[in-house]
């Protein structure tokens with residue numbers, strides 16, 4: 001479906017966002033992308049979305065090299081990015097082409113799906129943050145993209161709304177059968193939603209680990225297995241003390257010996 | 271804004287002018303001011319009524335409105351033309367903007383002698399002068415509006431593979447509308463200033479001409495009448511634009527619209 005081969009993104013100022021990323025996303029797979037701030041997650045999504053075209057390596061969608069913005073890729077940004085001058089229904093049908101009546105009907109259908117029927121005529125200024133994000137979700141889904149890129153879509157929301165929208169996303173995902181790439185800071189969210197997790201670390205970001213989330217769906221948020229995997233990830237990201245008894249403040253050593261990084265991180269796993 | 275809220279607004283805003291008018295009238299009838307320097311409000315009103323009766327008032331107002339309308343339309347038209355070209359095309363900006371900015375720093379009234387020389391004391395010279403005045407605020411606001419469009423919104427359009435035309439039509443224009451409308455109102459304000467200037471300098475009709483006429487015939491009530499009429503018309507046209515603005519920008523999440 002989507003293949004990345006040793007993709008590196010370098011900014012015009014010479015700074016590297018991420019380096020040598022390779023992975024393949026299967027159809028209907030949800031891939032979570034976790035990593036510390038600044039390790040190039042957003043940059044990665046922007047490259048795949050076709051918004052930034054200066055990168056090395058190759059990106060293939062259905063075996064064809066990516067050129068510009070692919071018609072079957074949809075993006076949900078961190079902020080809703082609604083057009084403030086359009087009401088909710090027009091915002092949802094914003095990306096649709098063709099007959100406006102059919103578009104409206106389709107938009108209405110997705111508004112119902114995100115639980116916002118009755119709000120068609122409201123303007124973005126009259127929506128709460130969660131409602132606006134739901135409109136943005138509906139807007140991205142209505143074009144039924146095969147690959148959906150989500151950049152921390154729920155990070156600005158309160159815990160409760162967040163959970164609601166995660167379940168909503170899963171529901172739509174089942175219906176639309178799209179492949180999803182979900183960038184998040186929230187390990188619980190990543191574990192709850194993804195089939196596979198890519199752990200990025202460093203600046204520039206590198207892929208340090210791929211974790212399969214085997215827990216069957218529907219998942220329970222309190223699952224013990226997920227909790228164990230969370231512990232693993234925390235260690236990988238160096239957010240908790242290592243049980244293996246390594247030096248606490250080892251980040252500097254790692255910075256100096258990037259080659260040692262991969263080995264060590266695998267050790268931390270065992 | 272509810273009806274009664276607007277009503278109380280008018281009442282509250284009207285108290286001070288009313289009190290001042292009464293004081294002015296009282297002082298005049300007490301003989302504190304010499305009538306040949308400062309006539310009473312009633313005398314000013316009288317002279318307006320007088321002008322209305324012989325019909326010349328309408329001619330004066332008509333010609334002034336005509337000038338400002340044409341000058342405004344011309345200025346705005348040119349501002350849209352230059353503003354959108356400069357706003358959309360970086361190359362055009364680098365070519366044109368420095369020159370336009372240089373022209374802007376010329377106090378526009380400095381053009382008057384040149385226009386008079388070129389076009390004589392005609393309608394054309396007056397309208398051109400007004401257009402020059404209207405042009406700059408409108409142009410500047412339009413350019414900054416277009417260039418200030420949130421890149422994030424444009425990216426949304428790009429993700430949907432909008433063509434450049436679609437990006438302009440569906441995102442950039444609506445997004446820069448607020449700034450453009452601010453420019454329109456600013457332009458109109460300058461336009462009123464310039465219509466006075468144009469008519470002061472050479473006209474046989476118009477509210478500005480009334481000012482000169484009042485001065486030459488030592489009739490301060492006519493000068494004041496003209497000033498009052500300028501105030502009323504200026505406020506009226508501005509309110510008209512404000513209404514357009516309110517209609518067009520009801521989606522805006524700003525304080526003004528919550529009032």
Ligand SMILES: Nc1ncnc2c1ncn2[C@@H]1O[C@H](COP(=O)(O)OP(=O)(O)OP(=O)(O)O)[C@@H](O)[C@H]1O
Nearest residue numbers: 011013015016017036037038039040041042043044
């Ligand atoms: N346009 C740019 N030019 C130069 N450097 C940039 C640019 N955009 C981002 N960067 C740098 O690239 C790195 C990766 O940025 P990116 O936004 O992809 O991080 P991120 O993983 O999404 O972080 P966060 O989790 O905080 O959103 C950062 O160090 C940032 O400073």
Ligand SMILES: [Mg+2]
Nearest residue numbers: 041042043151
């Ligand atoms: Mg980011």
